[in-house]
Amino acid sequence: MSFELPLLSLVVWTPIIGGLLVLAIGSGKHVLEARVVALLVALFTFVISIPLYVLFDTTTHQMQFVELYPWIERFNINYHLGVDGISMPLIILTTFTTVLVVLAGWEVIQYKPAQYMAAFLIMEGLMNGVFAALDGMLFYVFWEALLIPMFVVIGIWGGPRRVYATIKFFLYTFLGSVFMLVSLIYMYFQADSFAILDFHALKLGMTAQILIFLAFLLAFAVKVPMWPVHTWLPDAHVEAPTGGSVILAAIMLKLGAYGFLRFSLPMVPDASRELDWLMIMLSLIAVVYIGFVALVQKDMKKLVAYSSISHMGFVTLGFFIAFTIFENTGSWKGAAMGIEGGIVQMISHGFISGAMFLCIGVLYDRVHSREIAAYGGVTNTMPAFAAFAVLFAMANSGLPGTSGFVGEFMVILSAFKADFWIAFVAALTLIVGAAYTLWMVKRVFFGEVANDNVAKLKDINAREFVILSTLAAAVLFFGIYPAPLLEVMGASVQHLLEHIAQSKL
Amino acid sequence: MSNMSVALPEMFVLGMACLILLIDLFLTDKNRIITYLLAQATLVGAAIASLGHQFGTPEIAYSGTFIRDGMGDVLKVFIYLSVFVVFLYSRSYLQARNMFKGEFYVLGLFGVLGMMVMVSAHSLLTLYLGLELLSLSMYALVAMNRNSISSSEAAMKYFILGALASGMLLYGMSMLYGVTGSLELAQISRGVTEAGADDMVLVFGLVFTVVGIAFKLGAVPFHMWVPDVYQGSPTAVTVYIGSAPKIAAFAMVMRLLVDGLEGLQEHWQGMLIILVILSLALGNITAIAQTNIKRMLAYSTIAHVGYLLLGVLSGTESGYASSMFYTIVYALMSLGGFGMIMLLSRAGFEADRLEDFKGLNERSPWFAFMMLILMFSMAGVPVFLGFWAKLSVLSAVVEAGMVWLAVVAVIFSIIGAFYYLRIVKLMYFDKPEDSSPIESEIDVRIMLSANSLAILALGMFPGALMGLCVKALAVT
Numbered sequence: 003m004s005f006e007l008p009l010l011s012l013v014v015w016t017p018i019i020g021g022l023l024v025l026a027i028g029s030g031k032h033v034l035e036a037r038v039v040a041l042l043v044a045l046f047t048f049v050i051s052i053p054l055y056v057l058f059d060t061t062t063h064q065m066q067f068v069e070l071y072p073w074i075e076r077f078n079i080n081y082h083l084g085v086d087g088i089s090m091p092l093i094i095l096t097t098f099t100t101v102l103v104v105l106a107g108w109e110v111i112q113y114k115p116a117q118y119m120a121a122f123l124i125m126e127g128l129m130n131g132v133f134a135a136l137d138g139m140l141f142y143v144f145w146e147a148l149l150i151p152m153f154v155v156i157g158i159w160g161g162p163r164r165v166y167a168t169i170k171f172f173l174y175t176f177l178g179s180v181f182m183l184v185s186l187i188y189m190y191f192q193a194d195s196f197a198i199l200d201f202h203a204l205k206l207g208m209t210a211q212i213l214i215f216l217a218f219l220l221a222f223a224v225k226v227p228m229w230p231v232h233t234w235l236p237d238a239h240v241e242a243p244t245g246g247s248v249i250l251a252a253i254m255l256k257l258g259a260y261g262f263l264r265f266s267l268p269m270v271p272d273a274s275r276e277l278d279w280l281m282i283m284l285s286l287i288a289v290v291y292i293g294f295v296a297l298v299q300k301d302m303k304k305l306v307a308y309s310s311i312s313h314m315g316f317v318t319l320g321f322f323i324a325f326t327i328f329e330n331t332g333s334w335k336g337a338a339m340g341i342e343g344g345i346v347q348m349i350s351h352g353f354i355s356g357a358m359f360l361c362i363g364v365l366y367d368r369v370h371s372r373e374i375a376a377y378g379g380v381t382n383t384m385p386a387f388a389a390f391a392v393l394f395a396m397a398n399s400g401l402p403g404t405s406g407f408v409g410e411f412m413v414i415l416s417a418f419k420a421d422f423w424i425a426f427v428a429a430l431t432l433i434v435g436a437a438y439t440l441w442m443v444k445r446v447f448f449g450e451v452a453n454d455n456v457a458k459l460k461d462i463n464a465r466e467f468v469i470l471s472t473l474a475a476a477v478l479f480f481g482i483y484p485a486p487l488l489e490v491m492g493a494s495v496q497h498l499l500e501h502i503a504q505s506k507l
Numbered sequence: 508m509s510n511m512s513v514a515l516p517e518m519f520v521l522g523m524a525c526l527i528l529l530i531d532l533f534l535t536d537k538n539r540i541i542t543y544l545l546a547q548a549t550l551v552g553a554a555i556a557s558l559g560h561q562f563g564t565p566e567i568a569y570s571g572t573f574i575r576d577g578m579g580d581v582l583k584v585f586i587y588l589s590v591f592v593v594f595l596y597s598r599s600y601l602q603a604r605n606m607f608k609g610e611f612y613v614l615g616l617f618g619v620l621g622m623m624v625m626v627s628a629h630s631l632l633t634l635y636l637g638l639e640l641l642s643l644s645m646y647a648l649v650a651m652n653r654n655s656i657s658s659s660e661a662a663m664k665y666f667i668l669g670a671l672a673s674g675m676l677l678y679g680m681s682m683l684y685g686v687t688g689s690l691e692l693a694q695i696s697r698g699v700t701e702a703g704a705d706d707m708v709l710v711f712g713l714v715f716t717v718v719g720i721a722f723k724l725g726a727v728p729f730h731m732w733v734p735d736v737y738q739g740s741p742t743a744v745t746v747y748i749g750s751a752p753k754i755a756a757f758a759m760v761m762r763l764l765v766d767g768l769e770g771l772q773e774h775w776q777g778m779l780i781i782l783v784i785l786s787l788a789l790g791n792i793t794a795i796a797q798t799n800i801k802r803m804l805a806y807s808t809i810a811h812v813g814y815l816l817l818g819v820l821s822g823t824e825s826g827y828a829s830s831m832f833y834t835i836v837y838a839l840m841s842l843g844g845f846g847m848i849m850l851l852s853r854a855g856f857e858a859d860r861l862e863d864f865k866g867l868n869e870r871s872p873w874f875a876f877m878m879l880i881l882m883f884s885m886a887g888v889p890v891f892l893g894f895w896a897k898l899s900v901l902s903a904v905v906e907a908g909m910v911w912l913a914v915v916a917v918i919f920s921i922i923g924a925f926y927y928l929r930i931v932k933l934m935y936f937d938k939p940e941d942s943s944p945i946e947s948e949i950d951v952r953i954m955l956s957a958n959s960l961a962i963l964a965l966g967m968f969p970g971a972l973m974g975l976c977v978k979a980l981a982v983t
Contacts, residue, residue: 074895074970076977077902117872139898143889150883153928157936158868165936169928176888176924180917187898187905187913 009053010067010083013093014131016047017100021123028116037108040119044101047126051097054090060489063087063497065136065199073140078195082137087494088263088345089133091487092256095352096133098476099252100126102469103245106360109465110367111159111243118159121151122245129253133260138186138196141264142179145257149175152246152254160241167234167241174234178224181217182265189214189269202268205506208276215273218266219281225258228318229288232311239307240372244363247303251310251355256348259317263341263498267321271502274325281322286427288315293434297441302365302372305442306358309398312431313351313410319428320344320413324502326420334499336419341495343412346487350397350405350480357394357473361387364466365446369455374445378452383459388447390462390470395443397477399436405480513568513575516556516583517623523549524616531609539607546612547594550587550619557583567629571691574629577979578831582626582758589751589838590619592954596846597743599948603854606652606741614651615747618644622755628762631680631690638676638723641755642669645748649740661739668722668732676719682712683767692767699770713771716763717778724756724812727785737805742852742859745801746845749808750838753815757834760819765827772822779820780912786813787919794926801859803926804844807885810923811837817900817916821907824980829899831976836896843881843958850874850947850955864930866939874945874952875934877959884962886927887920892962895969 020043028036059066065084073081085093103122111118128151131144149172156168186196188210193200206214224231235255239247267274274281289312296308321344324337364387365380366372381388397404400411410432417425451457462470480487523545531542557580565576594615601607617640624637646669650662684690686709687698702709718729725733737745764775790810797803815837818830851858851867851874858864868875884891897920901913965972 073968074973076970076973077898143894146889146894150879150888153931154879154935157932165932168936169925169932172928173921173924177921180921181914183898184901184905184910184913184917187902188910190902191906 008069009050010085010130010134011069013047013051013054013097014083014127014134016050016127017043017123017130018127020047021120021127024116024123025120028120033115036116036119037104040104040116040123041101043123044097044104044126048097048101051094051130054085055094055490058087058090058490060087061493063493066090068136073137077139077190079139080137080197081140082197083134083140084136085134086497087491088498089260091345091349091490092133092253092260093130095256095349096126096129096253099248099352099356102356102360102472103248105465105469106248106363107243107245110363111245113159118155118243118245121155122249125151125155125249129257132257136198138189138198138201140196141198142183142186146176146179148254148257152250155246156238156242159243159246162241163237164241167237170234171238174224174231178221178231182221185214185217198264201265202501204269206270208272208507211270211273211506212276215266215270215277218261218270222258222261222266223284225261226255226314226318227258227311228284228315229292229311232288232292235311236304236307239310239359240301240303244359244366247359247363248356251306251359252352255310255314256352259314259321259344259348262318262321263345268498268501270506272505272507274322274502278322278325281318282326282424285315285319285322286424288312289319289428289431290434293431293438297434297438299438300374302362302374302442302446303359305374305438306355306362306398309358309435309438310351310355312435313347313355313398316410316413316428316431317344317347317351319417319424320347320409323417323420323424324499326424327416328503330421331419334503336416338495338499339412340416340420341498342488342491343409343416345491345495346405346412346480346484347409349487350409350477353473353476353480354394354397354404354406357390357470357477358398360469360473361391361394364462368459371455374442376453377446377456379449380447380456380459382451383456384461386467387462387470390474391447392443393474394477395439397481399439400432403478403481405477405484407481408484510566510568513566514573514627516553517620517627519556520549520553520616520620520623523552524613524620527609527616528613531613534609536607539609542609542612543594543598546616547591549616550591550594553619553623554584554587557587567693571693572630572633573627575627577981578761579626579758581975581979582754582831583623585835585838586619586622586626586751586754589754589842590615590747592842592846592958593743593747593750595954596746596842596849596951599951600741600743600849600852604652604741606743608651611648611651611743614644614648618648618747619751622751625755625762626758628759629692629766631683631692631695631767634759634762635673635677635680637755638759639673641752642673645744645752648744648747649736651744652741655739655741657739658741661736665732665736672719672722672729675715675722679712679715679717679719682708682715686712692762695767696769699768704771704773709771710774713768713774714778716768717775717782720756720760720763721782723759724753724816725809726782726812726816727789727809730786730789730809733809734802734805737808738799738802738859742801742845742849742857746842746849749804749841749845753808753812753841754834754838757815757831760816761827761831764819776820776822779816783813783816783820783912784915786810786816787916791919791923791926794923797926798861799859800848800861800864800930801845803861804841807923807926808841810919811885813919814897814900814916817912818903821903821909823903823907825977826900826903826907828973828977828980829896829903831980832973833896833900835972835976836892839958839962840881840885840893843877843955843962844885846951846955846958847874847878847881850951851945853946861930861933862940864933865937866942867934869939870942871945874955877956878934879931880959880963882927882930884966886924888924889966890963891966892969893966895966895973899973
């Protein structure tokens with residue numbers, strides 16, 4: 003660790019301070035300046051997050067780029083940051099997505115643009131904080147503080163029912179996390195520290211483990227979201243501005259899944275093992291049932307929102323079939339594939355769902371409708387855009403060669419090692435997923451030009467082209483060559499499995 | 508008589524209050540500002556007198572009726588600070604309403620003296636004297652706007668219910684005296700140990716004492732006066748009632764239940780649990796239905812009293828420290844919340860309806876952001892100070908093995924989040940009904956910004972204030 007700069011702190015605080023700066027600049031008439039500064043801050047943060055990958059040591063599971071300072075001595079809370087192979091890719095995904103979000107809101111947002119940009123930059127910093135935090139209370143602070151900018155973003159720039167959606171979003175997530183808070187406090191008194199790594203080593207009785215598991219489940223399940231606490235997501239997505247939807251789908255949902263990996267599995271492995279049937283069941287319901295719900299949606303954003311829930315079901319399925327695979331095969335090798343598949347799916351879904359929402363945003367900016375019925379034959383007027391949209395739709399339905407395929411395939415493959423029927427049910431969704439995505443594509447893009455609005459559409463401009471082609475490149479790259487991603491996470495997943503293999507009783 | 512100096516700050520405030528009363532007689536309305544400045548100077552002087560004392564071993568003086576200790580010093584300094592901020596916020600408010608009179612400051616200072624005596628009480632009698640001095644000042648303050656019917660009504664209600672509460676407290680005190688044979692807290696504490704925790708009269712005395720405390724704090728089911736008084740008083744008085752007296756009431760809880768009756772902890776713990784759960788439930792749920800923001804904040808106060816008592820009922824040293832921390836934090840947040848109402852108000856317009864906050868982000872993004880900080884802090888969302896206050900009281904009950912109570916408390920905090928969010932919603936998501944610029948004076952603007960930013964800054968670095976509370980109690 004020869005690198006001297008506190009990289010993680012920079013990645014966390016640059017966007018937050020930059021966001022405040024944008025707020026200060028943009029309060030008057032300097033809207034363009036505020037936009038430029040926002041873009042520069044986002045780009046700069048992305049650039050300083052790249053060394054995290056370049057300098058990352060893939061041979062170890064140890065936390066890297068660690069920073070540790072005492073923060074609140076009374077409760078032994080430290081400002082403790084660090085990343086491993088699981089959190090580092092998520093940080094880069096965050097910094098990458100934020101650049102696109104700032105670009106995507108460039109001209110579209112006319113009402114208080116500086117506040118909009120500032121909110122997203124602050125959110126970026128807080129999300130990086132969640133992924134980098136190694137202290138339970140620091141994690142919780144970032145986790146909860148994140149709600150505030152998101153609440154404001156949906157509420158100010160959202161659609162007609164934005165107030166309902168944002169309050170629902172806030173209260174649901176708040177509900178989930180306060181139980182986590184009580185669990186963290188309980189564990190603090192057992193471990194005499196809030197350090198996540200101390201919690202990993204903590205011995206807990208079975209009852210305590212089950213209760214803590216359920217509290218964590220509530221917190222993370224709401225964020226993922228899992229059935230049946232998913233109902234805030236379609237509302238929030240539909241009413242959020244495009245950038246809000248992208249951040250929600252691409253990163254916020256990953257926070258919950260990340261929580262399972264960082265908290266639930268290693269801290270309470272025995273309860274996880276005991277209740278894995280519950281998790282598998284909820285995941286399968288999300289995958290299949292929500293898939294069917296997506297099929298009947300009339301609103302494009304809702305459709306993609308439900309499809310997100312369904313895809314996140316694969317993530318949680320991949321995480322929690324580990325125990326069954328171990329029982330069947332006696333080795334943790336196969337289990338590793340499920341978890342790695344889940345993480346790949348997280349990253350890939352970040353790109354794909356972000357791209358899908360950006361595509362809908364492109365249409366919405368022009369026609370101001372998200373109804374599928376309002377479109378038809380868009381290919382005729384926007385050929386370049388249609389090419390991108392079809393590519394992302396294919397990726398969303400898991401076409402081989404796109405990143406969407408890799409994660410789903412790994413999860414289904416490892417599910418076969420666990421149980422034929424679990425794999426069978428999960429694989430069904432490939433069909434359902436293709437059905438709802440492609441059907442939407444058919445209705446929106448193909449056929450005759452449906453109405454005057456569509457006839458008047460202008461194809462994407464250079465800004466939109468840059469955004470979509472960057473994402474297309476990412477989707478194809480990880481679809482064809484996922485090895486860099488798998489390499490980075492290998493040692494950390496292996497270590498995680500060693501952890502959950504040991505009983506903490 | 509070397510230990511006369513133990514009560515130096517009290518003597519100073521008393522002297523100055525009398526002096527200001529006299530000086531004010533000779534001032535015309537034009538020069539009334541002198542009264543204001545003298546009152547502020549008194550608070551600063553008292554703070555210097557209190558801080559000049561070493562943070563050392565407790566000193567007991569005046570035949571065991573008066574104590575000066577770490578907890579008392581810290582609480583007193585925060586009382587001065589709160590009242591200083593109250594006076595600052597209310598100057599232009601009072602001027603605009605033709606209520607800029609000397610009485611406000613003199614009564615305010617006598618109230619401060621009452622609070623100081625309560626904080627430093629080491630005997631039931633001293634405590635009662637301080638309490639009554641505070642209460643009488645507050646009754647008069649509430650009624651200060653003679654022409655307002657709602658103010659007079661609030662003052663009447665407050666007076667009658669307050670007198671009833673004082674009666675209850677006195678009745679309880681007489682029983683404690685009957686069993687232990689002393690009014691001095693240290694001797695009562697010994698008497699309790701001798702009599703045993705199951706002595707019938709003692710438990711009866713405790714019940715009445717707890718009732719009296721609950722009245723003064725505004726805990727359910729003894730909360731009836733809170734919403735009416737908060738709503739009916741001029742906002743300048745509401746902010747006074749809502750901040751510093753809570754600190755003094757916390758001191759009263761500590762003096763009576765911990766210093767005096769710690770031997771009966773098994774009994775009062777159960778009583779406080781009931782008060783806490785009822786306060787959390789009623790405060791948070793009823794606040795949702797309010798349309799007047801002062802009334803809403805009154806119900807929110809009731810809920811906050813519930814959280815505040817969580818730390819005390821855990822019955823541990825760290826629990827007391829976390830309650831103390833919560834009280835101070837609450838006073839700071841309350842100051843900001845009511846201060847914001849005064850900032851938005853102007854002559855003839857009180858800004859006390861929820862709708863008056865509509866579209867504040869359009870009118871003044873800066874103060875909308877300040878209010879956002881205050882609201883999220885009261886809701887207990889990190890990274891603001893209110894979160895750390897909740898965290899400390901919750902950890903105190905978890906430490907005492909009552910995880911279920913922590914769960915109950917967090918469930919009500921979710922319900923509570925709703926009405927704080929609604930303010931943010933009104934400010935940010937709705938269009939303003941009245942787009943007139945905010946007319947307030949520069950001192951109020953600066954103080955209010957400092958108040959809110961302090962909640963943000965202390966939220967990022969809460970360690971020092973938390974540590975101060977622990978240290979203040981440790982030397983007791």
